Amino acid sequence: ASQWAAVPQGPPDAILGLVDAFNKDSNPQKVSLSVGAYRDDAGKPFVLPSVKEAELRVVQSGMNKEYAGIGGVVDFTNLARMFAFGKSSDALRNNRVGTVQTLSGTGACRVVGDFYAKFLGKMAPIYLPDPSWGNHANIFRDSGLDVRKYRYWDSSTLGLNLNGMLEDLKAAPDGSAVLLHACAHNPTGVDPTKEQWAAICDVLKARKGKLAIFFDSAYQGFASGDAEADAYAIRLFVDEGLDFSLAQSFAKNFGLYGERVGLLSFVCRDEDEAKRIESQLKIIIRPMYSNPPVHGARIVSAVLSDPELEAKWRAECKGMADRIIDMRNALKSELEKAGSTKDWSHVTSQIGMFCFSGMTKEQVGRLREEFSIYLTGDGRISMAGLTSSNIAYVANAIHEVTK
Numbered sequence: 558a559s560q561w562a563a564v565p566q567g568p569p570d571a572i573l574g575l576v577d578a579f580n581k582d583s584n585p586q587k588v589s590l591s592v593g594a595y596r597d598d599a600g601k602p603f604v605l606p607s608v609k610e611a612e613l614r615v616v617q618s619g620m621n622k623e624y625a626g627i628g629g630v631v632d633f634t635n636l637a638r639m640f641a642f643g644k645s646s647d648a649l650r651n652n653r654v655g656t657v658q659t660l661s662g663t664g665a666c667r668v669v670g671d672f673y674a675k676f677l678g679k680m681a682p683i684y685l686p687d688p689s690w691g692n693h694a695n696i697f698r699d700s701g702l703d704v705r706k707y708r709y710w711d712s713s714t715l716g717l718n719l720n721g722m723l724e725d726l727k728a729a730p731d732g733s734a735v736l737l738h739a740c741a742h743n744p745t746g747v748d749p750t751k752e753q754w755a756a757i758c759d760v761l762k763a764r765k766g767k768l769a770i771f772f773d774s775a776y777q778g779f780a781s782g783d784a785e786a787d788a789y790a791i792r793l794f795v796d797e798g799l800d801f802s803l804a805q806s807f808a809k810n811f812g813l814y815g816e817r818v819g820l821l822s823f824v825c826r827d828e829d830e831a832k833r834i835e836s837q838l839k840i841i842i843r844p845m846y847s848n849p850p851v852h853g854a855r856i857v858s859a860v861l862s863d864p865e866l867e868a869k870w871r872a873e874c875k876g877m878a879d880r881i882i883d884m885r886n887a888l889k890s891e892l893e894k895a896g897s898t899k900d901w902s903h904v905t906s907q908i909g910m911f912c913f914s915g916m917t918k919e920q921v922g923r924l925r926e927e928f929s930i931y932l933t934g935d936g937r938i939s940m941a942g943l944t945s946s947n948i949a950y951v952a953n954a955i956h957e958v959t960k
């Protein structure tokens with residue numbers, strides 16, 4: 558018998574596994590609402606013109622294809638972290654930030670997970686919001702951390718359970734890590750208000766040095782359409798003197814999904830600490846994948862280093878965010894037109910790529926079986942899958958399975 562005879566067939570991924578099922582579905586009316594990837598109103602992937610222009614400049618510049626350093630393309634990491642922290646960031650000005658380029662946001666999460674397992678200790682607890690992005694738990698489990706939850710989604714109000722969240726953050730044992738979504742919470746689309754961020758910051762400030770804070774920022778600019786507004790929580794925590802780590806992804810806001818462009822930063826006490834941590838991140842990366850791809854990083858650098866191109870990008874990113882908001886408004890009104898008497902106000906009050914619809918597994922199953930509409934089992938709708946031509950079909954189907 559083969560030496561791999563005992564290897565079992567693994568289950569499909571909760572999010573990416575739906576793409577295969579969708580592709581195999583022959584129903585001409587099929588609609589994909591599963592993967593958090595932007596589609597235009599024709600349902601097609603969108604390569605931003607500013608990104609295309611930047612890519613042309615990169616190719617025409619005739620750069621070589623040598624390895625980037627373990628920490629990645631330095632122009633990229635400098636510009637990309639400034640994009641998050643802001644040009645006048647105190648942390649950057651005082652060289653208190655250690656940064657490495659990573660394989661997009663997923664890679665940043667894995668590197669920070671391995672760092673925590675090494676320096677907080679094996680099976681150190683990491684607290685994720687309940688619910689969180691499906692892959693977070695897999696990543697941190699594989700890093701060797703003890704994955705736990707803090708209350709986040711309040712199913713009765715379809716909003717944030719702030720008191721539950723604050724209680725759980727207060728109760729997290731010293732030496733735990735806490736993951737926060739910087740904006741456009743995945744999968745709920747529910748973000749703390751500025752007042753709620755202040756309360757969260759105060760609780761974490763009281764635990765300063767006892768909890769490792771990790772921000773995952775995968776949608777900056779894509780949530781509200783304003784990259785500065787979407788960085789509010791990150792910049793508040795720097796202003797309040799908190800140290801934390803930050804994962805950034807350029808997959809959605811720059812449409813660079815398959816180029817795998819991301820970075821991981823640590824805001825530290827001082828320059829010496831930033832250098833020591835950055836050196837340890839490189840020691841984790843070298844045996845993992847050695848160094849990151851240069852092409853996507855060069856494209857983001859070309860955009861962020863040219864004010865005119867960056868302004869074009871900002872307008873295009875706002876365009877994507879605005880189309881999502883249009884689809885939110887359209888879905889709510891189409892549901893009402895279909896005769897639904899349920900309260901769908903969360904569809905328009907939530908922000909970013911996703912709508913946490915509140916539909917049950919069974920209802921999601923019926924949408925797939927009876928209408929060839931694909932969304933994740935938790936009822937999360939990737940709003941970019943909606944277009945002006947399929948929105949009525951989807952709204953009627955949702956009404957059908959929820960009435």
Ligand SMILES: Cc1ncc(COP(=O)(O)O)c(CN[C@@H](CCC(=O)O)C(=O)O)c1O
Binds near residue numbers: 573661664775814
């Ligand atoms: C909060 C969060 N962090 C990190 C990532 C990782 O994205 P990168 O492409 O590695 O930068 C995602 C993407 N989540 C989307 C995209 C598909 C996926 O990777 O699951 C989603 O939830 O559909 C995310 O939503």
